[in-house]
């Protein structure tokens with residue numbers, strides 16, 4: 225039997241839905257066979273339709289269920305909607321409906337479908353041909369899953385040398401490609417601006433030096449908007465830093481906080497309201513941020529499998545960004561390994577692993593440990609220090625677990641082959657949290673209530689130390705410069721900086737239909753290339769006009785040739801204006817100077833990727849050439865620094 229759960233023109237949507245459900249209930253009561261239902265529902269009703277069917281499957285009322293989601297953005301009208309609704313009918317898995325329709329075994333049930341216009345359409349060989357062609361084209365368009373971690377250091381994942389257990393992320397490298405020279409914008413908001421628009425963040429109104437600030441959407445178009453308008457089902461979970469709703473920016477589904485201030489992993493806090501699509505979302509008991517994001521990513525992905533559209537899922541994880549918040553069982557899994565071996569030993573181990581796996585050239589030196597960081601063996605409060613890294617590791621592991629859940633859904637759905645899965649980090653590891661124990665920090669201090677941040681008004685214990693361990697919901701701490709230096713092994717400096725430890729990100733790509741496994745690329749790329757890549761593989765042209773806006777021409781360059789093993793026309797010059805530095809890279813050469821003025825330093829990244837030897841005095845002409853390129857870029861993107 226077929227049940228239509230959408231609305232007809234002039235029908236009250238809710239009333240019609242109830243009528244259809246009731247009809248379905250009655251049919252199921254009185255018919256034993258075939259107990260098969262094909263539900264055709266508007267995409268914003270899919271979730272509850274799925275729930276309804278799940279209940280029927282549980283109670284034995286149904287044995288098989290198939291779904292067709294009608295594209296909600298189109299207004300319901302006979303001809304046009306018929307195109308939208310009947311396209312799937314022409315696909316083999318929808319054939320039961322078509323057969324029923326043509327056989328007319330139960331005309332009552334299909335009274336709605338058999339309008340004159342629909343019959344004309346079914347009889348029209350030309351239109352059918354067109355629909356079949358559309359179906360073939362649609363089937364070839366790849367799905368995209370893009371997972372971005374927040375403040376994850378370059379080597380925190382196993383396949384980049386890390387000791388934190390990340391088997392799922394590592395599987396992307398084993399079954400795909402790892403990029404060794406990929407860049408972000410050193411801080412959250414600017415990276416997300418580039419990722420979502422394919423532009424330098426300055427072109428969208430970001431200065432590049434602030435974690436979060438208003439963006440000028442009049443000059444750009446978002447990846448979600450273009451993919452959605454091209455027929456993709458678009459979904460996002462996680463960190464949304466816009467002032468408007470993600471659903472107003474091209475996403476069909478959204479779960480996460482409107483992130484405007486420091487966040488908690490366990491509770492709702494000031495300036496971070498959660499939304500599920502357009503509705504405010506009340507956090508359940510026993511909430512844990514990363515698990516919740518993982519949960520909704522999986523739910524959205526499963527829902528996407530019920531549509532006939534290709535999909536784009538953007539998972540903007542907030543972990544392992546501070547505060548250090550994790551569940552005790554997850555922390556316990558890492559506590560001993562950091563008590564036994566500190567930052568020096570693990571850093572050496574990561575470096576060795578990176579050389580052994582040829583992630584980095586053998587001639588690079590490990591960047592020196594910052595002078596303020598003591599030798600681990602000479603340090604005090606080692607258990608507290610170890611606890612800081614153990615909580616951080618638990619936060620990383622939670623991201624990995626979520627990716628694993630997505631990969632499982634993908635595999636079981638049979639869509640693994642033609643799905644591009646990308647993983648990266650929005651900036652280098654963050655140095656915040658202090659070198660030693662503290663009594664205050666992050667706006668919390670002794671002799672003040674510290675209870676205005678959490679909405680449930682529970683006070684935060686300020687600072688961090690041996691008598692105030694991090695991890696639990698009433699703490700607010702970060703792991704400090706020493707561990708951040710480990711996270712960014714072998715690179716120099718950290719988040720906010722223009723040195724490689726601030727702006728270089730791991731990037732992994734898995735796409736079985738195109739990419740074989742265990743590949744590595746030293747192609748230089750930037751986070752703005754991801755939008756160009758997604759549009760390229762989806763067959764979507766970047767527009768000169770979109771809904772009354774005239775977006776700046778896209779800066780990003782597609783990575784598709786790299787996936788296909790072909791030569792790629794990369795960036796001649798890349799520039800950054802990040803919180804602490806101005807940076808320009810041309811080929812293997814990189815010049816960097818303090819943002820607030822000062823001399824340029826020059827590094828040969830091929831010979832010295834860890835930026836240990838400044839060549840500026842030896843090559844003043846080259847410095848001048850790079851500085852000129854930076855000035856040209858600065859004028860072009862209208863950086864207001």
Ligand SMILES: [Ca+2]
Pocket residue numbers: 374375411412545650651
């Ligand atoms: Ca970040």
